Amino acid sequence: MRLASPSDIAVPAGRGCVLLTGARGFTGIYVREELERAGYTVVGAIVGAAAGPHEVTLDITAPDNCRRVMEKVRPDYLVHLAAISFVQHADAEAFYRVNVIGTLNLLQAIADAGLSPRCVLVASSANIYGNARADQITEAQPPQPVNHYAVSKLAMEHMVRTWSDRMPIVLTRPFNYTGVGQEPHFLIPKIVSHFVQRAPVIELGNLDVERDFSDVRMVANAYRRLIEEAPAGEVFNICSGRGHTLGGVLDMMSAIAGYTIDVRVNPAFTRANEVKRLVGSAEKLQRAVGQVATYPLESTLDWMYNA
Template sequence: MTISTEEKSVPFSQARQPMRTLVTGASGFTGRYLVEKLRARGHTVIETMGARDQPETPTRLRLDITSPDACRSAIDRVRPDYIVHLAAISFVGHDDPLDFYRVNVIGTLNLLEACAQVGHTPRKLLIASSANVYGNVTSDAIDETFATRPVNHYAASKAAMETMVRTWFDQLPIVIVRPFNYTGRGQTSNFLVPKIVEHFARRESSIELGNIDVARDFSDVRYVASVYEALLDSQAAGETVNVCTGTPYTLRDILSSASDLTGHELEIRVNPAFVRRTEVKMLAGSPVKLRSLVPTVESIPFIDTLRWMLRAGDPKTVNATTAM
């Protein structure tokens, strides 16, 4: 983000404007798209950053979310109209299990307690959980009434976080979102769709994957950002909401579509090391509740997402007439 000279010169205490929104994890994959959308809607966005070597500005604050004192100071300093809490350890394969709980559970608790301790009640807090809390469910339309059965530390930390957050529903106007899988430009290649896209864009001869028959309800990150922004504006509070499209795709489907779009064939090599023992075979959500809360937000067809991502790698590789 570029900060103008004028913005740098304004003291933080004088930078107050309507709709001041604090976004944790703002520099992450989802945060970058959401911040852009919020700014376009007139929000003054205050981003938090974990790096100690970057200077603070009126709209960028250093914040160690695992520190109660740091959270309390940030909330008291900003007193935001809205809080969007995206900061999390989100890569399932992260190598320190305790980090999931320190950041995803305790970090979230620190933010909520900070609001209470400084006597500040935002108009809305949107807290990102994950559809991974559902675990292995034999249904192609999981709704919010399904029990949570996490099968890894990431999912378990999000389920524990949700349980804790619900004890605050009578104190703060909170919406918990459970996004299903989503992707887009800028997502790192340790996630599957960007990895596949990069291999096709570079016209590699082969790719190593795990189980290519796992099915996921993939959304576009731009759609997810639109949903989050709309939920902030909605009357929803004390709610847990799936963010999904209701349409699952297997990795085999995605590989086939990418091949059609690029005219390129990849040799698929299944690497047993990439097959997780606790792999969730099918994860597809019901968007019924979401659509009732924000009926004007339309999902983006996944073929358009895939085409958009491939164009970022090599515009010449995409046949715009092909459909999934």
């Protein structure tokens, strides 16, 4: 395991060192940029690759590895993004091994290293809400998870709360978000890529869905603001508060690309337990940190199309 040297992780006065798990993932890249622009030193935790400057190799399912990393880096903050996040991931057991036990290993490693972090931010998911009927889902909405990903995230939340008396932990529940660099098996990148290629046809699954789509840059900004405010013991929706139907997204892309694509339903892509509507309330987040950076969905789609 290659650990960053002390000179690699020199901490600027007044800010501090952030250990960022999932640093090379879609979200992690933007969170790292956001934090570094604000003056933090970010040590990125990565899996299965040679670590570069300001990076460490970390397997969160290995308790000893977690402990060694915490002892070497000794971060002031932990932003924990690493997870299996693709709902249709084939290995159900992996959701729990990574999302629940992996998070437990990190928290235990912080305690074992004798650290007193200023804030530990742990990313959960709005998928825990399931098919909630509220027009805008608040953090008080009772969870109704309908798949292993959502159940694993809810289990993780309950486990994390058992540590709330020992360290300042903030939980986030991001709703759907997208941007340049998201993997093409996710819905919005799949749609955008078809328009970029000027494909005549796109095959999709459930068409009667509505989602609260945000821009990944807004999510990164919200995470930075939350570790600065450190509202310990609280959970926050990360969302725009606006719902978009799949048809509406396709119409926006048609306007951007200048043509209409033929949409066909492929039964292989449909899910019987699909969450039909998932739109959140951002009021609690705004009360805690103020107005975060916002991007209209049309702007995000145009950014992705022209990237």
